[in-house]
Amino acid sequence: MGVVASAGPIVQWSWVSSERSMIVSLLLQHIELTVIAVAIGLAIAVPLGIFAWKMPVARPPLIGVTGLIYVIPSVALLSLFAPLTGFFSITTAEVALVGYTLLILLRNTIAGLESVPADAQDAAQGMGYTPLQELMKVQLPLALPAILAGVRVATVTTIGLVTVTAFIGQGGLGQLIIQGFSEDFNTPIFVGLVLSVLLAGVADALIVGIQRISLPWVRRRRLAS
Amino acid sequence: MNFFSQVAQFLTTSSNWTGTNGFLAQLGRQIELSAVAVVAAVLAGVGLGAFLGHTGRGSFVVLNSANAARAIPSFALVTLIAIQPGIVRLQQGGFVAAAITMFALAVPPILTNAYVGVRDVDPAVRSAAVAMGMTPRQVLRQVEIPLALPVVMAGVRTASVEVVATATLAAYVGVADLGFNIFAGLDTRNNAETFSGALMVAVLALLVDLLLAGAARAVTPEGTRRTTRAARQRGTGLMWRQAAARS
Numbered sequence: 001m002g003v004v005a006s007a008g009p010i011v012q013w014s015w016v017s018s019e020r021s022m023i024v025s026l027l028l029q030h031i032e033l034t035v036i037a038v039a040i041g042l043a044i045a046v047p048l049g050i051f052a053w054k055m056p057v058a059r060p061p062l063i064g065v066t067g068l069i070y071v072i073p074s075v076a077l078l079s080l081f082a083p084l085t086g087f088f089s090i091t092t093a094e095v096a097l098v099g100y101t102l103l104i105l106l107r108n109t110i111a112g113l114e115s116v117p118a119d120a121q122d123a124a125q126g127m128g129y130t131p132l133q134e135l136m137k138v139q140l141p142l143a144l145p146a147i148l149a150g151v152r153v154a155t156v157t158t159i160g161l162v163t164v165t166a167f168i169g170q171g172g173l174g175q176l177i178i179q180g181f182s183e184d185f186n187t188p189i190f191v192g193l194v195l196s197v198l199l200a201g202v203a204d205a206l207i208v209g210i211q212r213i214s215l216p217w218v219r220r221r222r223l224a225s
Numbered sequence: 226m227n228f229f230s231q232v233a234q235f236l237t238t239s240s241n242w243t244g245t246n247g248f249l250a251q252l253g254r255q256i257e258l259s260a261v262a263v264v265a266a267v268l269a270g271v272g273l274g275a276f277l278g279h280t281g282r283g284s285f286v287v288l289n290s291a292n293a294a295r296a297i298p299s300f301a302l303v304t305l306i307a308i309q310p311g312i313v314r315l316q317q318g319g320f321v322a323a324a325i326t327m328f329a330l331a332v333p334p335i336l337t338n339a340y341v342g343v344r345d346v347d348p349a350v351r352s353a354a355v356a357m358g359m360t361p362r363q364v365l366r367q368v369e370i371p372l373a374l375p376v377v378m379a380g381v382r383t384a385s386v387e388v389v390a391t392a393t394l395a396a397y398v399g400v401a402d403l404g405f406n407i408f409a410g411l412d413t414r415n416n417a418e419t420f421s422g423a424l425m426v427a428v429l430a431l432l433v434d435l436l437l438a439g440a441a442r443a444v445t446p447e448g449t450r451r452t453t454r455a456a457r458q459r460g461t462g463l464m465w466r467q468a469a470a471r472s
Contacts, residue, residue, distance in 0.1 A: 007308040071430045073390030076423035079407050083228055083416040156296060163298040164394075167411060174300065181304040181397075189308075193301035200296035 007186045015187045023176070027195055030172025033162045034203070037094055038155050041101030046147065048102075049109025050135070059110065066103035074100070074164045088169035097161055101154040105147070112146025113139055145215055152207045159200045163192065173199075231417035232424070241421075246401045248425060255402035255429065258320065259389045262327030266384060270332045271377060274339025278373070279365050284340060291333040299391050302326045307398040323395035330391055331384040338380025342373025371446050378441035385437055390430045403429065 016023070052059045072080070077096045085092045116139050124138040166174030173192040180188035235241060242248045277284040306312055307322035315321055346369045354368045370377075396404025403426045410419030 006310055068431070071386050071390065071434055072427045073393045073423075073430060075393045075404060075407055076390070076426045079411065079419040079423045080427070083420055087411075087414065087416065160296060160298045163300045166300075167408075174298075177298075177301050177304055181308060184308050186305065186308065189301055189305045193297060193305065196298055196301065197293075197296045201293070 007184050010186050010190055012187045015185075016191060019188075023191060023195075026172050026175055027199070028172075029170075030159070030162050030174075030196065030199065033090075033093060033097065033165065033170060033172055034155065034158045034199075037097035037158050037162075038101055038151060040094065040098045041105050041154060042147075042151065044098070045102050045105035045150075046109050049106050049113065052106070053110050053113040062106060063103070066099075066106055069099040070103040074161050075167060078165060078168055082168060090170055092168055093162075093165035093170040097158055097165070100161060101158060104154045104157070105150045108146045108150025108153075109143065112143030115146060116142045145211065148207060148211045148215075152204055155203045155207060156200045159196055159203060163196060228417065228420075232420050235417050235421045236424075241406075246405055248403075248406075251401060251403045251405055252425070252429070254320075254395075254400060255389065255392050255404075255426075258323055258327060258392050258395055258400065258402060259385065259433075261324050262388050262392075263331050263381065263385050265324075265328050266331035266335050267381060269328075270335035270380075271339045274336040274377075275343045275365060275370055275373065278340040278343025279361070279369060281344070284344075288337060288340060291336050294329065295333050297329070299326050299330055300394055300397075302329060303394050303398055317400075319395060319399035322398055323392065323400055326394075327388045327392055331388050334383040334387070335377070335380045338383075339373065339377050342376030342380075343369045345376070346372045375441060375445045378437070378444055382434065382437040382441060386430055386434045389433045390426065393426050 048062060052062050069077070074096065077099060078092060081095045082092050085095055120138055120142060121134065124134045129137065162170075162172050163174030163177060165171040166178050171178075173196050176188040176192035180186065180190075180192070240247070244250065273287070277287055303322055303326040306325055307319055312318040312322050343365075350368060350372065351364060354364045359367065392402055393404035393407060395402050396408050403422060406418050406422030407426070410416065410422060
């Protein structure tokens with residue numbers, strides 16, 4: 001009480017340069033946590049999506065359960081899993097982060113598979129493809145734009161969420177936020193904020209780039225129409 | 226004693242429900258904070274979004290900045306605002322910081338949905354309204370906004386659930402809402418306390434979601450119920466641009 005401490009200039013560059021190596025390593029941890037979460041999310045959601053697409057009965061419960069995870073607040077979700085997977089472990093962070101990617105990736109996988117034109121499937125069957133060949137060579141490639149759209153959303157969302165895992169000792173750039181808040185010091189928070197926004201932008205642009213390169217037919221079709 | 230009976234004990238201890246930092250007071254604060262933010266976001270977002278959808282001017286810039294703003298982690302924003310001297314000086318600085326942050330979280334989905342809802346009004350309906358002699362303002366107020374309401378409500382619902390869930394972070398900057406026990410438990414490694422707090426927030430978020438789903442149905446104009454069903458089906462499809470810092 002009484003004297004109000006100043007939180008300093010918004011960016012104190014001398015701090016940034018003296019803490020450069022810590023900032024870089026936290027940024028790398030942030031990227032690592034994000035990549036692991038999205039990769040595991042994909043490994044779970046794509047097969048589940050294929051399953052739900054083939055068995056429409058399974059769809060409501062799968063969408064329901066993943067949707068339920070999606071509405072649980074992140075701080076709460078972390079602490080819900082913490083007692084089961086260890087309070088300050090990377091597993092806890094990843095379980096929660098993966099949980100949030102599931103709904104997005106699952107919905108987009110199903111929607112992508114549903115959007116495969118019937119003619120393409122007929123043609124594949126006419127050419128004598130087995131169901132597995134049809135899935136791998138026709139249906140999944142044609143569903144890829146939708147799946148990658150899901151990856152974009154999931155990645156950007158996860159980058160924001162990773163900051164919160166700092167509460168359980170993970171968190172990459174989130175640790176800068178905690179440090180800044182506890183020291184009443186603007187610079188770390190601001191650096192954390194700007195870097196995570198930049199990271200989200202770069203990741204988003206990168207996935208759009210992958211989309212362009214790996215799916216040339218999408219662009220060609222768009223140009224043609 | 227096993228973990229879940231500890232949780233049950235925490236939740237059934239009446240002293241954890243009463244008092245200034247009891248669950249009931251926390252619930253009140255969480256709802257107050259969320260309501261302030263969402264109402265302000267509706268006032269700002271619906272007006273601007275509907276205007277952009279109506280005129281189409283400047284929508285690219287506004288919508289893309291709104292979308293980019295979603296990448297700002299709420300956790301960073303709330304702490305950054307909370308430590309500013311002007312906010313620290315206030316008696317309820319934490320509440321103000323949290324309310325501004327929650328407002329920033331709520332605006333993008335509401336703005337985007339208001340824009341899309343108005344833009345997607347059937348052009349034939351709009352022409353009919355103009356042909357009946359309605360002024361542009363009347364067209365917006367009496368035709369476009371009512372027809373856009375289901376989509377607008379969907380945006381309000383998304384925003385409200387995100388805000389109610391994320392308002393938990395306010396406890397980190399000194400507002401004893403439902404996040405209080407979560408952080409207190411993390412500090413003292415009292416897993417049962419953290420878990421109990423988390424459970425309360427999750428239940429509240431789900432209740433708000435259900436409540437607003439009902440409200441969305443109620444505000445849908447009678448003649449457009451079918452369109453709403455189509456919109457709902459669309460809702461189970463692609464998730465394109467919901468990128469958000471749900472932190």
